[in-house]
Amino acid sequence: MQENWTDVCSVDDIEQGGVIRFDHAGKTYAVYRSADDRYYATDGLCTHERVHLADGLVMGDEIECPKHMGRFSYVTGRIKGPPVCVNLTTHPVKVEGGRVYIGCPLELDKMKVE
Template sequence: MNSDVTADVATDEYVCELSELPIGRAVQAQVGDHIVAVVRLAEREVHAVDDLCTHGRVSLAEGDVVGCEIECWLHGSRFNLITGAVSGPPALIPVAVYAVRLDGDAVYISTTPNSAQENPS
């Protein structure tokens, strides 16, 4: 999600400064009890999904970001960063997505995941 989407401030956790996120790459972050893959796609567009691939059970943050998808480095499963939906096999189960809020240059991520969707929008 990006700065145009309002997250629930009560459940948001500060993660980092926007300048710490490289554009087009994923980084791993601890948010509440969850480890998430945080991806900055553009100047003020940041997304967060569960870091664990639902197929290979490895870190998605170690994979490649291609367009609006993150690809698992182990078997090549791809997930839509906006919806969490599987966009490439072998994974069948989507990953959870987390609301992201930008406050100036501060990046906040909700500690509560949204439901993942079956098909990308």
């Protein structure tokens, strides 16, 4: 599987220590800006009850789910607090020309040779 770099937003569209929701190709992502101006991306739905993480609370390098307060590291995707028990998938991020891009999975069509 390859990555397709997808333009998410301007760097200024996410406040320091904040998170935004980004929907693309039928999938929801959460895109974060840390207090030290680094950008990160994870799947956008909590692995516990599929609630939008962008509605949650960012604390340091963690995102807290708004439904049951489970916590994840948005840097690594690892669980930081119950009730969640499945890590988040993280996605690569790059910043170019004042724009934030995430590496969305790109499924390649398989050609059938007869």
